[in-house]
Amino acid sequence: MVMTQETRKYQAFYTRSIPIVDYMIEKLSLKREDRIFEPCGGDGVFAEAILNWNKNANIDICELNDNAFNILQNKFYNYTTANIRQCDTLLDKDLIFYSNFGGIYDKIIANPPYGAWQDYDKRNKLKKLFPNIYTKETYTLFLYRCIDVLKVGGILSFIIPDTFLNLHMHKAIRKHILTRTKILELTLFPSSFFPGVNFGYANLSIITLQKCNNKKECLENSFKVINGFTHVEQLANVADNKLNVLTFMQNEILKNPDCAFFVTDNSEITEAINNTRLQIGDIARCVTGFYSGDDKKFMQVISSGLKNGKNYNLVDVKTINREYKDYSGILEGFKGDKCFLPVIKGGNTKYLKPESWFMNWSKEAVKHYKTDKKARFQNSQFYFKFGIGVPMISSSSITASLIDNKLFDQSIVGIFPKDETLTYYLLAFFNSPTCNQLIRTINPSANNSANYIKKIPFIMPDKTKLEHITSNVAKIIALINENGSFDENIEVQVNNMIKSLYGF
Ligand SMILES: C[S@@+](CC[C@H](N)C(=O)[O-])C[C@H]1O[C@@H](n2cnc3c(N)ncnc32)[C@H](O)[C@@H]1O
Structure with missing residues (x-):
């Protein structure tokens, strides 16, 4: 038409x-x-x-x-x-x-x-x-x-x-x-x-x-x-x-x-949603990320061939700040040229995203973010913290990647467990078919906004299972860091453990 x-x-x-x-x-x-x-x-x-x-x-x-x-x-x-x-x-x-x-x-x-x-x-x-x-x-x-x-x-x-x-x-x-x-x-x-x-x-x-x-x-x-x-x-x-x-x-x-x-024809899923004692919203903060107000101006890319990156300027690696994590005044921005920080954006990459996008975090830019009408300096207490990012829109299955003390933008829901030791377990859970079935039953559209994520039932694994899943996820992350890929057999094992916890 x-x-x-x-x-x-x-x-x-x-x-x-x-x-x-x-x-x-x-x-x-x-x-x-x-x-x-x-x-x-x-x-x-x-x-x-x-x-x-x-x-x-x-x-x-x-x-x-x-x-x-x-x-x-x-x-x-x-x-x-x-x-x-x-x-x-x-x-x-x-x-x-x-x-x-x-x-x-x-x-x-x-x-x-x-x-x-x-x-x-x-x-x-x-x-x-x-x-x-x-x-x-x-x-x-x-x-x-x-x-x-x-x-x-x-x-x-x-x-x-x-x-x-x-x-x-x-x-x-x-x-x-x-x-x-x-x-x-x-x-x-x-x-x-x-x-x-x-x-x-x-x-x-x-x-x-x-x-x-x-x-x-x-x-x-x-x-x-x-x-x-x-x-x-x-x-x-x-x-x-x-x-x-x-x-x-x-x-x-x-x-x-x-x-x-x-x-859903799987009554176990509906029962899990209805009868759960805990939901993700009880054990973690789920928040939407940052928006600069004008990404074309403030955001830069590592390579011109990056997916969706062609209209952005290339970052000069000399301006990337790698020592930002311990800086207590980070929410005020940096003086000087080394003021670009990695930012996690949407896109369905599991476990760990490569550093591809960088945000101008100079003092002037941060001042702009805090005052500009279009910008969203929201939930800033979670910027540069350790957590998980789930893309707001996922065309196929839900995915999650680590927010390893980075900024995350508004195309991501940041999930920050109150108990940090649950982070790798939750990372495994959000990448599992079990979680996908739950979120698609709660909301069949491609939208994973914070409000739906908060409603997902949470089951606490016992200590042995928690350790097992955590160490397997650590292996996956180490493999991605080394080779850019991971052994899918480890993922299958982790998914099976999560399946045995939830029953589907
Ligand atoms: C989606 S079309 C469907 C038309 C027709 N029923 C069909 O199925 O082919 C919706 C129609 O509602 C009309 N429309 C839109 N707002 C309206 C309103 N507030 N009151 C009455 N008609 C309205 C539009 O002009 C349009 O012709």
Whole structure:
């Protein structure tokens, strides 16, 4: 799809996928007498499919954008039961009125805008109208409003990013869904199934739910989560035995930390998350690192061939300061030319990163970092300390490398165990498949921000295991220091020990 300004403003990504449209319509179990709502019409794909099925279907369509509204009017000119209104679904007075009545629609279908831009005035209005919901993300507001305007017993099907299932900011909408509706089915699939869209940060989901005003019934409801899709046509037959089908009860999800949906068929993982005595946040400080405000100006690279390093100046090795570790005034910066210090950045290197990036740490530069609006001199008590760095974004598995008394930037979450003797054990843990399964269950997106890392269950190994793992990690680090690589058999042994501790 060509991304015009208008597409971006209204997030007008239309559902040009027959399998997606057919699946969602099928989920509504439409009846001829249903009163139907399409809260963000676009060019009318859903309405068209419904009117093809029943040309007298009673359908209300809202659309904000002039062009799309005109298209809808022309397209459905001859359909007297299709009522098209140009309005803002989130602020519209009629819809607020219907909500106050407990809802009027039997069926609702939507592909709402995701993260559409709202000006500040509108954001303030939205905050008043939806006090508990995160207002910077539009799709959850559409979902909330549509649950409101649905009749008790009415069914809604929405195609939306899967971020509402786990992200902290969406806790309130999860609670609302779990206690005010019965989820009928949830399908999860790659965003690339949606023509023209492929956002790296999340997958897509289709949630179908039924409004219910009995909380007990909602919580006793069990529903299927279907994932493992390899192609979009599989939506036509979700009973296909190649798909992965999991069943959950709503009261189980409500009990999870932050009411997050942990979509895994391994109950040991969910149990570990729910029943742990200690979490990483209890035994270590997890903090985001430093930002200069202008890295192109303040950061330099060791070689011009370094990945992502081509727009940075080469560091003059004579300006690298190697004696900085014992300098007590380090948070004030250095006088003189020897003022470049190594900094750990993102990138998925395990155990130990080569020294490739250097930050200007002169007195003047540090003064700038402390006063510049864009710079982030945050969590400075952890700069140049001994800990572990986990990249904020990891495309494949989570990785961790040592922060051996270096600076770490904001693409890294620094993990500093309260008991320093646990550092190598934690380094092994954060590189293990066990930890990867835990973090991907807590948050399936590629994002490992400090808040999710803090929630990972921590199991203290006994003294023998701790020593064994620690000495093996020391060997790995020594090998990397000597040859730039390590013996993978040692890693396998360490991973197996961690697996035996957690059970997976
Ligand atoms: C993601 S598109 C989907 C359109 C259509 N339902 C489909 O699936 O092809 C979202 C549509 O919502 C419209 N829209 C954006 N914000 C809106 C709002 N606040 N109220 C009503 N419509 C809105 C956009 O103009 C766009 O046409």
